[in-house]
Amino acid sequence: MLGLTTLGTIHTAISLIAVIAGFVAIAREWEISTRSAAGQTFFAGTVLSCLTALGIFQHGGFGVPHVFAIVTLVVLAIALAAERASVAGRFSRYVATLGYSFALFLHFVPATVETLTRLPAGAPYLANPDDPKAQPIIGFFFLLFLVGATLQVRRLRAARAVTAG
Numbered sequence: 001m002l003g004l005t006t007l008g009t010i011h012t013a014i015s016l017i018a019v020i021a022g023f024v025a026i027a028r029e030w031e032i033s034t035r036s037a038a039g040q041t042f043f044a045g046t047v048l049s050c051l052t053a054l055g056i057f058q059h060g061g062f063g064v065p066h067v068f069a070i071v072t073l074v075v076l077a078i079a080l081a082a083e084r085a086s087v088a089g090r091f092s093r094y095v096a097t098l099g100y101s102f103a104l105f106l107h108f109v110p111a112t113v114e115t116l117t118r119l120p121a122g123a124p125y126l127a128n129p130d131d132p133k134a135q136p137i138i139g140f141f142f143l144l145f146l147v148g149a150t151l152q153v154r155r156l157r158a159a160r161a162v163t164a165g
Contacts, residue, residue, distance in 0.1 A: 003118055011052035015107060018045025022104040026148070030155055032100035034083060039100070046076060046103055053110070064129070065110045072106045075099050097152050105145035112137050 004012065021041035025032040033039045050069040078087075079099025086092040113134050116126040126134055 005056070007052060007055055011049060011056060014045050014052060015049040015111065018042050018049055019104065019107050019111075021045060022100070022107075026101075026104075031097045031152055032104065033096065034080065042100070042104070043076065043080070046072065046107070049107070050076075065114075068106060068110055072103050075103050075106065079103065093156055094153060097156060098149055101145060101149055101152060105141060108141040109138055112141070 018041070021038045022032050025036055025038035025042055028038060029036055032042050034043050050073050053069040054066055056065070076099070079096045081087045082092040082099065083096035088095040113126065113129045116134060116137070117124050117129060117131075119125065
């Protein structure tokens with residue numbers, strides 16, 4: 001299917017479930033948190049997605065997609081530590097919320113490249129993973145992340161002001 005290996009197909013399915021769960025968590029709670037079922041699904045799915053990504057070598061050896069998987073795992077670890085152990089003190093809620101949202105954004109970088117080097121079938125939009133036509137698309141997703149992160153921080157500040165006041 002579109003040049004995917006069995007592991008690639010499993011990886012894609014897990015990633016889609018994680019992304020959908022991330023959006024469900026944001027729609028319901030305005031943030032991704034492992035305190036909700038959707039947040040737990042996002043977290044577990046993203047970890048599995050990263051681990052399966054490390055076994056995919058469609059473009060040769062260890063490369064940029066593998067680095068994204070490792071960076072995403074580090075971001076998730078920091079967000080979880082902030083959420084569960086309050087390692088960032090009074091900023092822990094911000095670190096956790098923004099970390100999980102950034103991990104959601106990170107899904108879109110390899111997904112954009114991998115999808116558009118395969119579709120449309122027979123005449124893919126991107127010639128290869130380094131095609132500059134991917135940059136504006138990824139930039140758009142980053143802009144969406146920044147808007148969402150700003151709204152999340154504003155919501156957290158407002159909630160904090162209500163509890164402090």
